[in-house]
Amino acid sequence: MTKNIMIVGVGGQGTLLTSRILGGIINASGYQVKLSEVHGMAQRGGSVVTFVRYGEEVAEPIVEEGQADVLIAFERLEALRYAHFLKKDGVIVVNDQRIDPITVVTGAAEYPEGILEKLKKDHKIYSVNAQQKAEELGNSKVFNIIVLGLAAKHMDFAKEEWLKVIEETVPSKTIEINQKAFLAGYELA
Amino acid sequence: MSGETATECRMETGKDGINVSETKIMLGNAAIARGAFEAGVKLSAAYPGTPSTEISENLVQYKESLYCEWSPNEKVAAEVAIGASISGVRAMCCMKHVGVNVASDPLYTVSYTGVGGGLVLVAADDPGLYSSQNEQDTRCVARAAQVPVLEPSDSQEAKDFMKLAFELSEKYDTPMILRSTTRLSHSQSPVTLEEPVVIEAKTYERNPAKFVMMPGMAKGRHIFVEKRMNQMAEDASAMPINRAEYRDKSIGFVTSGIAYQYVREACPEASILKLGLVHPLPRKLIEEFASRVDRLIIFEELEPVMEEQIKSWGITCEGKDLFTRQGEYSANMLRKAVLHQEVRIDEAAEVPARPPILCPGCPHRSVFSVLKKLGIHAAGDIGCYTLGAVAPLNVIDTTICMGASISTLHGMEKARGRDYIRNWVAVIGDSTFMHTGVNSLMNMSYNQSCGTVIIMDNSTTGMTGHQDHAATGKTLQGDIVPAIDIVKLCKAMNIEHVVTVNAFDISELEKTLKEELNRDALSVIITQAPCALLKGLVFPDVCVTIPEKCKKCGACLKPGCPALTKNQDGTVSIDATMCNGCGLCLQLCHFDALELRKK
Numbered sequence: 001m002t003k004n005i006m007i008v009g010v011g012g013q014g015t016l017l018t019s020r021i022l023g024g025i026i027n028a029s030g031y032q033v034k035l036s037e038v039h040g041m042a043q044r045g046g047s048v049v050t051f052v053r054y055g056e057e058v059a060e061p062i063v064e065e066g067q068a069d070v071l072i073a074f075e076r077l078e079a080l081r082y083a084h085f086l087k088k089d090g091v092i093v094v095n096d097q098r099i100d101p102i103t104v105v106t107g108a109a110e111y112p113e114g115i116l117e118k119l120k121k122d123h124k125i126y127s128v129n130a131q132q133k134a135e136e137l138g139n140s141k142v143f144n145i146i147v148l149g150l151a152a153k154h155m156d157f158a159k160e161e162w163l164k165v166i167e168e169t170v171p172s173k174t175i176e177i178n179q180k181a182f183l184a185g186y187e188l189a
Numbered sequence: 190m191s192g193e194t195a196t197e198c199r200m201e202t203g204k205d206g207i208n209v210s211e212t213k214i215m216l217g218n219a220a221i222a223r224g225a226f227e228a229g230v231k232l233s234a235a236y237p238g239t240p241s242t243e244i245s246e247n248l249v250q251y252k253e254s255l256y257c258e259w260s261p262n263e264k265v266a267a268e269v270a271i272g273a274s275i276s277g278v279r280a281m282c283c284m285k286h287v288g289v290n291v292a293s294d295p296l297y298t299v300s301y302t303g304v305g306g307g308l309v310l311v312a313a314d315d316p317g318l319y320s321s322q323n324e325q326d327t328r329c330v331a332r333a334a335q336v337p338v339l340e341p342s343d344s345q346e347a348k349d350f351m352k353l354a355f356e357l358s359e360k361y362d363t364p365m366i367l368r369s370t371t372r373l374s375h376s377q378s379p380v381t382l383e384e385p386v387v388i389e390a391k392t393y394e395r396n397p398a399k400f401v402m403m404p405g406m407a408k409g410r411h412i413f414v415e416k417r418m419n420q421m422a423e424d425a426s427a428m429p430i431n432r433a434e435y436r437d438k439s440i441g442f443v444t445s446g447i448a449y450q451y452v453r454e455a456c457p458e459a460s461i462l463k464l465g466l467v468h469p470l471p472r473k474l475i476e477e478f479a480s481r482v483d484r485l486i487i488f489e490e491l492e493p494v495m496e497e498q499i500k501s502w503g504i505t506c507e508g509k510d511l512f513t514r515q516g517e518y519s520a521n522m523l524r525k526a527v528l529h530q531e532v533r534i535d536e537a538a539e540v541p542a543r544p545p546i547l548c549p550g551c552p553h554r555s556v557f558s559v560l561k562k563l564g565i566h567a568a569g570d571i572g573c574y575t576l577g578a579v580a581p582l583n584v585i586d587t588t589i590c591m592g593a594s595i596s597t598l599h600g601m602e603k604a605r606g607r608d609y610i611r612n613w614v615a616v617i618g619d620s621t622f623m624h625t626g627v628n629s630l631m632n633m634s635y636n637q638s639c640g641t642v643i644i645m646d647n648s649t650t651g652m653t654g655h656q657d658h659a660a661t662g663k664t665l666q667g668d669i670v671p672a673i674d675i676v677k678l679c680k681a682m683n684i685e686h687v688v689t690v691n692a693f694d695i696s697e698l699e700k701t702l703k704e705e706l707n708r709d710a711l712s713v714i715i716t717q718a719p720c721a722l723l724k725g726l727v728f729p730d731v732c733v734t735i736p737e738k739c740k741k742c743g744a745c746l747k748p749g750c751p752a753l754t755k756n757q758d759g760t761v762s763i764d765a766t767m768c769n770g771c772g773l774c775l776q777l778c779h780f781d782a783l784e785l786r787k788k
Contacts, residue, residue, distance in 0.1 A: 011545060023377055027214045034343075035214070035377040038319065039239055039654070044573060045751055046545035059453035061343075061376035064521045066534040077540055084535040101543035102749050106581045109541030122535070140766055 002055035003155070004063040008082045009074030010099050011045045014144040017170070018072070019050040021148065024165040025157050026054040034061035045102075047078060072151045074130075074144055075099050076115045083119055092123050093151040095130040095143060126150055126189065133184055142174075142181035149185025159186060215380040217373040220344035221283075221311060222247035223380065224351025226255065228307070229388035231278035233257040234266035236624060237653040238285030239320035240374040241313035245283055245665060246656075252666050254385065259656055259665045262591070262624045263288035267295045267310060274308040274364075275400060277391030279355050283311040286327050287590065291625070296364070297334045301410040302400050303362035303417075305391055307355030310336075313369040316490045317517040320371075320652070322571065322590060324515065326491040331366050331468050335414050337421055338366045338468040339430070340446040344378040350465060352386075353430065361417050368467070370490065372447045372517060422469035430465025433478050440527065441482025443475060443495060443506075448488050448518050455523035470498055479504045486511065486527065490518050547576050549752040550721035550728065550769025552647055552692035556616070558748040558773065559698045560584040565612050565706075567643075568601070570594035570626070572618040573652045573720075574645055581749040585616065592617070592625030599629065599638045607639045607709055614706070614714075615642045619675065620650035620658045627678070633711050634682040641705045642713045644675060645692070647720040655723060679713045686712035693718055695776050721769050730770030730785040736760050738782035745774035745783060 005022065007015045019035050026033040031054040038048045051063040068086045073079030073094040083092065096116065103109040112118075119125055128150050130143035137146075145166070152162055163179050170178045215223065221244050225233060232255065235245040248257045260266035266282040273280035284292060289312045296310065315321040331338045339354050341347040347369065354365040398406050425431055441460040442452045445467045452461055462478040464471070479485050479499075487496040487508035496508035511526045512518065524530040547554045553574040560567055560577075561584050569575055569585035570593060578585035587597055594615040602610050617626045622644050630642060650656040657663040662672030679687045686708060690698050698716065705712040719726060732752075741759030752767035753774060763774075765788075775783045 010543065012548075023214050027212075027379065032379065033214060033377075036372060037216075037375050037377070039243070039375055044545040044548060044576070044652070045543075047543040058378075059457075060450040060520055061372065061378065061447075062519065064519055066521075066532060077543070080538045081540045081543075084537045086535075100751075100754055101541050102546045102580070102751065103541045103543070105746065105749055105751065105754070108580065112538075112540060118538075 002053055002058055004068045005052040005070045005072065005155075006063050006068045006082060006085055007050040007052070007072045007074075008078045009048060009144075010078065011048050013074045014141070015048055015050045015074065018144050018148050019052055021145075021165055021169050022052050024169050025161055026052070028161065028165060029157060031055060032058045034058045036061040047081060049082065070151060070154050072147060074147060077101070077111065079119060080112065080115050083123065086123060090123060091154050092119055092125045093147060093154070094125060094127045095147045096127045097129070097131050128185065128188055130185070134181060137177065137180055137184060139177050139181075142177055145178050145181040146185035149182040149187075150189050152182070152186055153189035162186070211382045212379050213382060214377050215344045215348075216243060216247075216377050217341075217344050217347045217369060217375065218243035219247040220347040220380050221351050221367065221369065222251070223382065224348035225281055225309075226251040227348065227383050227385045228352040228355045229279055229386045230255050230281055230355070231306070231390070232270060232273035232280040233283065234260045234269035235283040236260055236263050236266055236288060237650050237656040238288050238313075239653055240315060240369070240371040241283050241285045241288070241311065242653045242656065243374070244311060249665060249667070257665055259658060261659055263292040264294060267292035267299075270308060270310070271295055271299050273306070275305045277393055278306040279308075279388060280306060281309040281311060284313070285321065286312055286314040286325050287321060287323065288312070289327055289330050291591070293330060293334065296330070296336065298402050299364050300334045300336050301402055301407055301414055303410075303413070304358055304364060305393075306388075307358035308364045309351070309354045309358060309367055310364060311367045311369065313371065313374050314491065315371045317371065322588065324491060326494060327366065327368050328468055328494040329492055331368075332494065335418050336364050336366050336468075337361070337418075337466065338368050339465055340368045340467045341373065341465070342446050342449040342463070343373070344376070344380045346465070347373065348380050350430070361421055363417055363421075368446070370447055418469050422472060425466050425469060425471035426474035428466055428471070431471045431474055432463050432465075433474065434461045434463060435481070436460050438482045440484045440486060441478055442486050442488050443478070443499065444488040445495075446490070448490055451518050451520045451523060452488055455520035455528065464495070467495065470495060472502060475499060476502070476504065479506070488512065488518070488523070544579065545576060546749065546751055547573060548721050549750055549767045550771040552716065552718035552720070552771075553577060553645055554582070554748045554750065555693050555695060555718075555771065555773045556643065556645055556698065556716050557582040557584050558777070559695050559702065560614065563612075563699065563702060565614055565702070568594045568598045568613065568615045570615075570617040570621050572621055574616060574618060577616070581747060591621050592629050595626050595629035595633060595642050598640050598642070599633045599636070602638050602640050603636070610640050611706060613640070614702075615640070617642070617644055618651065619644060619646040619648065619660055620656070622675070623658050623660055623673070630679065630684075630713070631682050634684055638711050639709050640711060641702070644713060644715045646675060646715050646717045649720050649723055651720045651722070655720065675715055684711055684713055686710055687715070688712070689715045689717055691718060692716040693771055693773060695773070721771070728769040729787060730772075731765050731768045731788050732763050732770055732772065732774055732783055733765075733786050734761050734763055735782050735784060738780050740780050740782070742779070744777045744779065747777065748773060750774060
């Protein structure tokens with residue numbers, strides 16, 4: 001059975017690092033894994049999506065509409081944008097943060113109200129204000145790892161394995177803070 | 190920079206315990222670089238372009254055993270690789286699909302000369318236009334140039350095919366194209382690493398009949414090219430990379446590249462003829478496959494390159510009658526069009542679009558805000574600054590290809606006269622200027638154009654992720670070199686009026702623009718300020734609002750800086766984690782309601 005995970009957010013929020021940690025833990029566990037990322041222009045503050053698939057055998061590297069098991073969203077509006085990619089019993093893990101897209105800043109569109117409530121109607125949702133948690137930990141950049149920690153509860157890997165892969169993936173100076181951030185999210189679940 | 194992942198695992202393969210090979214999760218582009226390294230490549234030249242850029246960025250790690258460079262453009266890169274090949278070593282060049290157009294001049298003729306050491310051009314197509322100006326299919330160019338094409342379908346094949354490409358290049362005396370697509374280049378999957386092969390450089394022998402393409406010699410080589418392609422087409426039916434997978438025979442797919450994965454995903458029971466060599470096609474193998482399946486479907490992204498050839502052989506098949514020429518393919522596409530399955534998909538929520546935008550502290554925003562204020566139209570070019578075409582800036586009117594801003598402005602002036610472009614400028618980035626803008630500017634000078642060109646110098650190739658070029662003073666291999674001076678370069682073209690302005694000094698820029706646009710002469714304004722994302726930059730300040738002074742006029746919001754948000758009461762907040770303290774908003778405020786503070 002293939003497991004389909006999506007990581008969505010705003011260009012610059014660190015979706016690539018998160019997917020690399022995820023890819024690392026899956027590879028270490030012996031499953032076949034494929035990831036698909038967005039580079040280039042879309043990264044400049046646009047909506048970005050990374051697909052991660054794993055199982056006994058994986059063919060395509062993308063997750064298609066209606067097939068995601070877990071949707072990890074680093075921003076509320078992006079959770080809503082990609083919610084239709086979820087399976088019926090799919091789970092959303094969302095960072096409860098608002099980043100206005102340029103269309104909202106210029107007044108061409110309005111940022112939707114009550115996103116989480118809307119999503120709750122059809123999906124299981126786990127949310128965290130990761131920005132605030134990260135600041136409490138003393139490094140606002142690690143909010144994405146907090147979200148990953150929360151999402152880790154919906155995947156089949158042990159806590160120690162996660163910590164090991166984080167150690168192997170992030171720059172050596174930031175291992176400790178990233179592990180702390182992961183645990184902060186993991187223990188919320 | 191997007192490189193290989195740091196995670197890896199070791200896998201025992203040999204019973205003797207000596208052969209231990211390593212498996213890594215690798216980006217398609219990293220695997221292509223690894224394949225080149227394992228093939229014993231001695232030289233690689235490239236110009237950055239999504240989705241090909243990471244190939245060169247990954248090659249640098251092997252610089253002890255190969256030389257790699259950023260060339261000013263793809264034509265130069267291809268020629269550099271050709272020179273290395275003639276000198277007897279394996280060589281390659283890398284580019285995005287539209288870069289192949291720039292390199293097509295040498296490509297069409299090196300097809301005639303053939304190679305010395307193996308020669309591979311890596312072309313990365315962009316179905317779905319993630320970061321490109323068109324959706325062209327490199328296979329069409331390859332057919333026209335009579336150059337064989339390999340197409341891998343995952344990272345492991347990307348590495349393996351790269352090695353094979355060099356072998357085929359030498360065996361058939363031909364340049365090879367390795368074709369990737371965005372989805373392959375930017376996907377990661379496991380790759381087993383091997384040791385690089387050691388290849389002796391060939392001894393040079395003068396051979397004008399092969400390498401001097403003047404009419405008398407080229408006629409002979411054209412005959413060789415026909416023979417070569419026919420021979421390869423014949424041999425292709427026995428190549429293991431062209432593989433018939435027989436399962437249920439009611440449907441048989443002919444497919445290649447990433448499209449193969451979609452067929453495997455949606456129709457795991459179907460028979461597949463998976464092609465690794467997509468030009469020339471293995472006719473015998475295709476005819477045999479077609480005769481053994483009830484229904485033949487050609488599943489290829491973009492152009493019906495295989496389908497049209499297969500149909501021309503009198504074989505009945507389906508293809509573009511079921512699937513589009515546009516965008517990326519998917520498994521769901523097959524489920525709907527072939528399997529007629531009901532694909533249950535919730536309706537997508539209606540949400541505001543989030544298009545890419547210029548970053549906080551981007552110098553382009555500052556320049557565009559001045560152009561907008563003065564009501565100036567801009568002939569644009571390829572780079573992050575193409576985003577100046579959309580709201581809220583709306584100043585760029587045209588974008589065609591690399592370097593075209595300057596030449597199109599010149600065309601307007603020559604067709605309609607100086608006054609027609611009195612409120613026009615050309616805008617081009619420093620890297621794009623070095624790519625092909627130089628030629629266009631030379632033409633304006635030579636043909637005595639009057640007009641204003643803005644070179645937006647942010648000291649890097651920004652959109653592709655910060656690659657160096659001839660005017661930055663650093664090479665791909667990290668060597669510090671004298672930077673080409675853009676001012677002196679313009680002066681050398683007999684352009685008298687060359688002005689440099691700090692990109693963030695909007696009053697100075699406005700003054701300069703008015704002066705230069707009034708002048709009946711050719712002028713160049715170089716706006717200078719580094720890309721806000723450049724490594725090593727320190728931003729000591731941050732902009733803050735003083736709410737009591739704010740008149741809620743919204744002037745600071747006009748250029749669309751993402752660090753600024755309008756509050757419910759009409760005042761403005763600035764996100765301190767995003768703000769780089771460029772000070773543009775301060776300059777736009779008439780009420781001193783914004784100020785800079787130390788971080």
